[in-house]
Amino acid sequence: MAPRALAIGRGWPGRLAALCVAGFLLAPLGAVLWRAGGAGWPGAADWAAVRFTLVQAVLSAAISAALAVPVARALARRRFRLRGAYVALMGAPFILPVIVAVMGLVVVFGRGGWINDLLGLAGLGPVSIYGLHGVVLAHVFFNLPLAVRLILQGWQEIPGERFRLAAQLGAGPAEIRRLLEWPMLRRVLPGVCAVIFAICLTSFAVALTLGGGPRSTTVELAIYQAFRFEFDLGRAAMLSVIQFAMVTLAGLAALRLSRGEGFGTGFDRVVPRWDARGRWLRLADGAWLVVTGVFLLGPLAAVAWRGLPGLDAMPASVWTAARASLAVALGATGVTMGLTLAMALARRGWVELIGLAPLAASPLVLGSGLFLLLNPVANPASLALAVTMAVNVVMALPFALRIVGPAVAGVEADYGRLADSLAMRGAARLRWLVLPRIRRPLGFAAGLTAALSMGDLGVIALFADPERATLPLTIFRLIGAYRMEAAAGASLLLLALSFGLFALFDHGGRWRADT
Amino acid sequence: MLTLEALDIRQGDFRLRADWSVAAGDRVALIGPSGAGKSTLLSVVAGFFAAASGRVLWDGRDLTGAAPGERPVAMLFQDGNLFPHLTAAQNVGLGIRPDLRLAPADKARVAEALARVGLEGYGARKPGALSGGQQSRVALARVLVQSRPLLLLDEPFSALGPALRAEMLDLVAGLCAEKGATLLMVSHAPEDAQRIADRLVLVDEGVAEAPVATAEAFARPSDRLRRYLG
16 A cells, blocks of 8 residues: 555644643643752652652562563463453453452451461461561552563464464473573563562552551652642652653663553463363462462451441441532543544554553652642642642543553554545544444543542542542542541452442443444 | 556656546556566555656546556456455445445445346346356446456456457456547457457557557557567
């Protein structure tokens, strides 16, 4: 096919959208830098926060990746009835609200939790879920499934012919490992670790709920504390600069080392294998799958178990917050899809780059900057929900763009010339060509955005006053007030709303999509 | 009249020159080995690819730089001529209005065009529910309502069997005669060219030669044509 030498002048909405996103990312950063100029150098507590942030991120990445290898291997070489559901479960934490998972982990691992009950029966002292190991536990809970998906992708990219050839040569599990699996892992694992490290660096809600105290404060949490408790804007700005530097470096490393987010299809394919038929290997694979499944489903079951009776104990503020969260999530979804479409249609390299830039942004740094910008002109608390929505939009944008962008490019490659020859431009092209053909990825991206926004506990914590809250923040406050029944009930509600929104949009995209 | 004025097409190492014109209503077949640039030449006329130098003129109007949809051109590609998510009637309707805001009179024209290609009553079907030949007919119905004076065919019927292909070519010849349209078609099969084209352009060795009468060309082929036909 001849290259498109005659580019048609379209895509200004996408370029405008990209400029808006860039401005939204850079203006708060400028405010932070400007404000940090007058602040002092980091003190001992600040360096401790940096150290803790790095240590927990390294541990979380290493443990998640190490545990994911045997699980991914078991998924790659075993065929069983619920395999599809199991792989789907590996995608669930992406749309699981952090506060809900924390609630579940507290019920299972917390002071009065199931594990401690068992330990007590065995005559062992209680273990605490708070501090470094709690933060790492929660991060492993969230990132182990992601690691499994990314590594499984690597396994499935080994051509089936190689396994056939290896079997033909009489290679056993050890040789397969050395010849095929280890080289793949050496290629894939650095990226997996880098992605998880970057995610854990910016994780705020986990540190907020399970960390805290001078020994287990992350930089994000320190920014929040400087804001909320000390109202030391200079220190918050200084910490934001440190966080920005760390996150940018980690984000760039992750982008360089990794390839995609593991949303890829084709996970249902199992390559026929002739090695690993031994009984012990079968048992070991089964054990890995069962233990991981229990580890992931246990906390969710705990939320349902404790939450059902808790539904009655919920105060009215929960329903108000649920309505606010729904409005924020739906608003963020609408705006994100608009930006995503515009930027995907522009099909320019720099536009896409700006769309990915939020991956290297920290929500709390963004929030700090917005606070500094808004504070002189308005009461930040009155804008809490709007700011939360805007930050949700930019944080979801990279994911949405990576899902929708390739679909739009595919439509243009397949039907662009026909549409050009029929003079289909602008709204007509969008309505009659692009939208009908990208319904599925668009619905999927909208579902992810809605669920992410619904469950987000980030900048809202900086901006909110007692009257205004999203549902995740309300749950956090209920936990803080030791109203565990009500918190569990609200968690169950949030879980249902997040997964419900995702399912609604995702199925909406598939419904009658006969293309 | 279509004029290719000192056209020089370059694409990497590839080069193709053309400098000739075709009278309105002529039916011209472009033949030549694959990779010679037949499709690329059509792309330049349709506005998908810019020539390095030279101009494309229609009745004296310079088309260089005009967007594909603004040219007096209707084109059918090798595949993907219909949008699979739209009905046959919608696919045809796009030839009248790209935003599909069709007045009752437009809808009547769509139905008429479908009837003309033998698909009366098939308007509500989507391409997936039509046979290959029927899909080609829908595309031709759209060409019909587009009413563009210049029709470009880039082997749209190559996936059809010989009988069906001959049927489609006869239909094309009929439509061109009805509308007085000029036809430029790429062809791999000399018998297709003989069937409906009254002029022949040999595209080979970097040159698209000036058109010659088809009957003449096959009766007394030039050295180059003989080499191609074998």
